[in-house]
Amino acid sequence: MPEPLVLCATNRLAQSLRGEIAPGAVAWLTRQALTIGQWLGQLADEARIAGLADLPEPLDAFAERVLWEQSIAPSLAAAGPLFDLPGMAATAAEAHALCRAWNLAPGGPALSDEARLFLDWQARFEERCRATGWLDVPGVERQVLGLIENGHFVLPEAVAFAGFDRLTPFERRLADALAARGTAVEFCPPGAVDRGSAIVIACADPAAECAAAAAWAHDRLASDPGARLAIVVPDLAAVREPLEFMLDDLLHPALIRPDGAEQPRRFNFSLGHPLAGEPLVRTALALLALASGRAKIDQARLSEMLLAGGWTGADREADGRARLDAAMRRDLPLFTSPHSLLRHAARLAEDGEAPCPATCTALAACLEVMDGAAGRRRAGEWAAVFRRALQAAGWPGERPLSSREFQAREAFAEVLAGMARLDALLGRIDAAQAVRRLREICALRLFQPETRGRPAVQVLGVLESAGLRFDALWVLGMNDEQWPPAPRPNPLLPQQLQRAAGVARASAEVELDFARRVHERLLHSAPEIRFSFARADGNRALRPSPLLAGLAVQEDAGVPANRLAADLARFAPGDLVAIADAAAPPVADGEKVGGGSWLLRAQAICPAWAFFQYRLGAEAMETPVEGLDAAARGTLVHAALEAFWKATGGSRGFATLDAAVLAQAIAQAVDSGLQAFERARRTPLAPRFRQLEADRLAKLLAAWLAVDTAREHDFTVVACEQEADFDIEGIRVRMVVDRIDDIAGQRIIIDYKTGRDIDTRNWADERITEPQLPIYAALVGGVAGVAFAKVLPDAPGFAGIAAEPGLLPGVRGLGEDKQKTFDHERFPDWPALVAHWDASLRAIAREVKDGVAGVVFADDKALRYCEVLPALRLAERRRLLAAALTDASLSSP
Numbered sequence: 001m002p003e004p005l006v007l008c009a010t011n012r013l014a015q016s017l018r019g020e021i022a023p024g025a026v027a028w029l030t031r032q033a034l035t036i037g038q039w040l041g042q043l044a045d046e047a048r049i050a051g052l053a054d055l056p057e058p059l060d061a062f063a064e065r066v067l068w069e070q071s072i073a074p075s076l077a078a079a080g081p082l083f084d085l086p087g088m089a090a091t092a093a094e095a096h097a098l099c100r101a102w103n104l105a106p107g108g109p110a111l112s113d114e115a116r117l118f119l120d121w122q123a124r125f126e127e128r129c130r131a132t133g134w135l136d137v138p139g140v141e142r143q144v145l146g147l148i149e150n151g152h153f154v155l156p157e158a159v160a161f162a163g164f165d166r167l168t169p170f171e172r173r174l175a176d177a178l179a180a181r182g183t184a185v186e187f188c189p190p191g192a193v194d195r196g197s198a199i200v201i202a203c204a205d206p207a208a209e210c211a212a213a214a215a216w217a218h219d220r221l222a223s224d225p226g227a228r229l230a231i232v233v234p235d236l237a238a239v240r241e242p243l244e245f246m247l248d249d250l251l252h253p254a255l256i257r258p259d260g261a262e263q264p265r266r267f268n269f270s271l272g273h274p275l276a277g278e279p280l281v282r283t284a285l286a287l288l289a290l291a292s293g294r295a296k297i298d299q300a301r302l303s304e305m306l307l308a309g310g311w312t313g314a315d316r317e318a319d320g321r322a323r324l325d326a327a328m329r330r331d332l333p334l335f336t337s338p339h340s341l342l343r344h345a346a347r348l349a350e351d352g353e354a355p356c357p358a359t360c361t362a363l364a365a366c367l368e369v370m371d372g373a374a375g376r377r378r379a380g381e382w383a384a385v386f387r388r389a390l391q392a393a394g395w396p397g398e399r400p401l402s403s404r405e406f407q408a409r410e411a412f413a414e415v416l417a418g419m420a421r422l423d424a425l426l427g428r429i430d431a432a433q434a435v436r437r438l439r440e441i442c443a444l445r446l447f448q449p450e451t452r453g454r455p456a457v458q459v460l461g462v463l464e465s466a467g468l469r470f471d472a473l474w475v476l477g478m479n480d481e482q483w484p485p486a487p488r489p490n491p492l493l494p495q496q497l498q499r500a501a502g503v504a505r506a507s508a509e510v511e512l513d514f515a516r517r518v519h520e521r522l523l524h525s526a527p528e529i530r531f532s533f534a535r536a537d538g539n540r541a542l543r544p545s546p547l548l549a550g551l552a553v554q555e556d557a558g559v560p561a562n563r564l565a566a567d568l569a570r571f572a573p574g575d576l577v578a579i580a581d582a583a584a585p586p587v588a589d590g591e592k593v594g595g596g597s598w599l600l601r602a603q604a605i606c607p608a609w610a611f612f613q614y615r616l617g618a619e620a621m622e623t624p625v626e627g628l629d630a631a632a633r634g635t636l637v638h639a640a641l642e643a644f645w646k647a648t649g650g651s652r653g654f655a656t657l658d659a660a661v662l663a664q665a666i667a668q669a670v671d672s673g674l675q676a677f678e679r680a681r682r683t684p685l686a687p688r689f690r691q692l693e694a695d696r697l698a699k700l701l702a703a704w705l706a707v708d709t710a711r712e713h714d715f716t717v718v719a720c721e722q723e724a725d726f727d728i729e730g731i732r733v734r735m736v737v738d739r740i741d742d743i744a745g746q747r748i749i750i751d752y753k754t755g756r757d758i759d760t761r762n763w764a765d766e767r768i769t770e771p772q773l774p775i776y777a778a779l780v781g782g783v784a785g786v787a788f789a790k791v792l793p794d795a796p797g798f799a800g801i802a803a804e805p806g807l808l809p810g811v812r813g814l815g816e817d818k819q820k821t822f823d824h825e826r827f828p829d830w831p832a833l834v835a836h837w838d839a840s841l842r843a844i845a846r847e848v849k850d851g852v853a854g855v856v857f858a859d860d861k862a863l864r865y866c867e868v869l870p871a872l873r874l875a876e877r878r879r880l881l882a883a884a885l886t887d888a889s890l891s892s893p
Helices: 011-018 036-050 061-082 085-102 113-132 137-149 169-180 206-223 236-251 279-292 299-307 318-331 338-350 357-371 379-392 403-426 431-444 495-501 508-523 563-569 597-605 607-615 630-648 652-656 659-681 687-709 772-779 830-850 874-891
Strands: 005-008 033-035 158-162 184-187 197-203 229-232 267-269 457-460 472-475 528-534 553-555 716-728 731-743 746-753 783-790 797-802
Touching (some): 033 036, 085 113, 085 495, 137 169, 206 229, 206 472, 206 528, 236 267, 279 379, 318 338, 357 379, 403 431, 597 607, 597 772, 597 830, 630 687, 630 716, 731 772, 731 783, 746 772, 772 783, 772 830
Parallel strands (some): 158 184
Antiparallel strands (some): 716 731, 731 746, 783 797
């Protein structure tokens, strides 16, 4: 008997069978293995060529979805924006397919409102299909089945149905039609081998379950490199990311470097990704979306585009792009446009900084193509415009593509070529609509790059595992809430009708029957089977699936206590280099160290912070905000106060001014501060926003000046925003003093603060974490007090310490410190306190000079403003400490 045609439940099973040698064959012959859809599609093409029937070309999945949207939209009328139209279209398409496959015919007076709506949508959908000659894929397959029943086509002598856990009425009708035509029909049993030995592994949580499965695969392949293994997961999408990471970590530790991303793996996932998620396609869609829009957009989208690969300058201008991104975050508003970004890049070029000229040229060319194609066009015409725009942008980049990238580019090209099929459906649309539809098509299309050879470990969903054979099998996620699956009847069809027909996901009984069939099939898929479940997920307790009853349960041993040692053991000697990161190179003669007083502040809090940020130059990217952030608002306050004191002569005489004159002086100072701020940023504030900010500043200055008016002693502001340079133990410290007041020949140093977090107690500590005022007091003579000016709208005032009481309201004299912050025994007088400051600051400066750079800090709350916090790697250090403590406790008697 000739080799039968095998009709498979899944495409993966068909591919697997085509890769095997047919039983009894003396030469390599590709087995005839197709899914039912593939085979009926071939017969449909044959019927069109032979003229057997006037079969229409089937609608692809996206075209069908659009047609359902258009069939549903009229019934929503004005309420349309309140509904998820794409979601409703997907549900309606599923209901229509269920009607085709399970012979469902909803009707009768007892129908729900949802079912009546669906029947109306379905009638409209089918009417449009008839009028335009379109037909959905299930409709074409039903017509082909009718031709088979009527005696058409030369059929195979034998057909085997393989991998089906349950047959739909349509599939049974096909089998009956084949048998009636004389074809020998065979149903392959669900199990491929004898029932294997099975055990159950109980794991602490889902993460531990993934780790156990990955460790099992690693150990099995270490003992038998040729073993064929599988990990089956009911909800594969939920665990794909952690499971993939753990398999990569255990099976391919040497491929952790970026250049290993495209290297072949010993494992493969059956679940593909949406094409829209592929980096190369995501870049293309982002470029088109940015170029097609006219409204301002969030900076995050522009940042993503600048930092993405796949277009001109991605490699050779990577650093320049990062600098342009940083400049955009610093200088442009949160909502901006690509054109504004290009103008800002041009301004930077005028100042002698051209971060990424090729990138800017390519982006401008892409924008020019899209701007020149304004108006409404058909989808196929937009596809041609998109190709030109992407070509102008240099997509897909300048370097050679990897295999995965090449396949993604080809898939995207197919999508663009197929957009012309939507011309009649969509009519004329604008650029933004065309890009949105293109993105939807790419999101709907699953992308799975071709895998070379047969990977040793296949990670599958329960359906994809149908009919496959393995040497060993691990079934993950066997909790009662996942297995059996929860019922999910289609909400547009009567539930009673679905339950009566036994439709998939219709009821708990249907799903229990399905789960039992699959469970039995899995038990016959390999001689060694392991089921696993998690005991908890966070604070939520979980239970094993009832289908595991009767199987022996083992507790998972978990990850070894010293996982780091196990990880390091996998590397060959010489691959790892130990570096003592607590010591940095000493500051060389002539070396410039920036940061000013902030350098000493960071060194006092955590030496590694000072080294990373101020000696290595690392800094956090600014986070753009709508309007002005706290730092910008603080800058405005400084500028307005400086302008006020310069305009009024810097004396307490402003208190005698008439209220109207004082208000005018405040308004002029605020305007001067805003102008200086706009000149520095080279970007004017929006008129309405500028007025609001001026009103805020005027109220804030008035509240603060009321505090200055209430001061006991006459004073003169002798300096505002005064720069000062100091040499501390060979470290050059440049700082700006916000304000210096003179009170009867005594100098008071004042630092403006617009935040509420103010700490003066650290001035008595050995490590001073707010050093800017103590620096000036210690290194410049004649200072009688230092204070923070709390410029706040609701609680303005001073906070600090002075040589004697009464110099500033709210600032205690050294001798009247009732809180004992400045202990009298340590600080009997003002010179003693200043000497403490001098000694402390010099000790901190010597640490900088000597290269002290350890990750040492007293309180991690002090690191909340650290810009280089990720570089401190606190979580890793805590893990190392925990592992060391565990090892010590295990080794102790």
